[in-house]
Amino acid sequence: MRNLITDVAGVKVGNASDRRAATGVTAVVFDAPATASVAALGGGPGARETDLLSPEMTVQQVDAILLSGGSAFGLAAADGAMTELAARGRGFQVGAARIPIVPQAICFDLLNGGDKAWGDAPPYRDLGRAAVAAADVTFRLGSHGAGLGATTAEVKGGLGSASAVTASGHTVGAIVVVNAVGSALVNGGPHFWAAPFERDGEFGGLGWPADVGAARLTTPLKGVAAGANTTIAVVATDAALDKAQAKRVAFSAHDGFARAIRPAHTPLDGDIVFSAATGRRPLGDPVAALTELCVAAADVMARAVARGVYHAEALPFPGAAPSWRDRFGR
16 A cells, blocks of 8 residues: 555556646546546636536546646646547547546646746646656655645645545545645644544654644634635545445545645635546445445545645745745654
């Protein structure tokens, strides 16, 4: 186990970054088409091909899912991803044509100090293609891919991932871009809201602060306009699910946001979770086993959020948010 979403058999991840622009793209690529759905609970979501993932829609499976910076500019990343996948013969068959199915979510990273004066050539199409081409079972966390330009209310955000195995033997993994209006830290840190779910010291092993009571809780906000934040994520499993079951897992994974970020799902965020099932293992009991997956999805998502912040590195620009390690790593 790598403690990454790629512990789910048939899942690979690739990152592509533009460090001058302080933005990037992360691609979750499936070895074979995966059943997928989505749940959007934030007040300002930005996405592509999400209607397709509703249980009543015709297309059942996807080839990849993209997470991108760039706000609406970043939606062009799917064009590059589709081009790369088409070159590999991937896609939904329509007569003689193949159309790669690549849903996408975006987050806002346009005010982080990077050079966004790209004129007629935003970098996202090229980044999307490069991220798919780079997909592998290992990848870097923190300030890489779509996590490069991410921030939170107090410290640098980033790309996080975690995994677990349920009692019935299914593997569940999450990957998340933490770009929240709120904070992953309890009262400014160093402790993480996700501390009760931590495994093996994966984000510092600090545990829960001893002196926190409800009367002392603070709720810092980045103070940026509506839609200018957003935590976006994918949760994957090797279980065989239909789209309705996958949507239930996506909803449950949002609980991980609420456990790890204070506040989550605000009018200022566009929080989105995609859920994907590779179908490598039968589900078993359709209620009990699905419930196990939902519990695991929330847990791994909370852990992934904290890991994204824990591994992040500050951007090299004046006024950039410090990283967790800058403030507390010593």
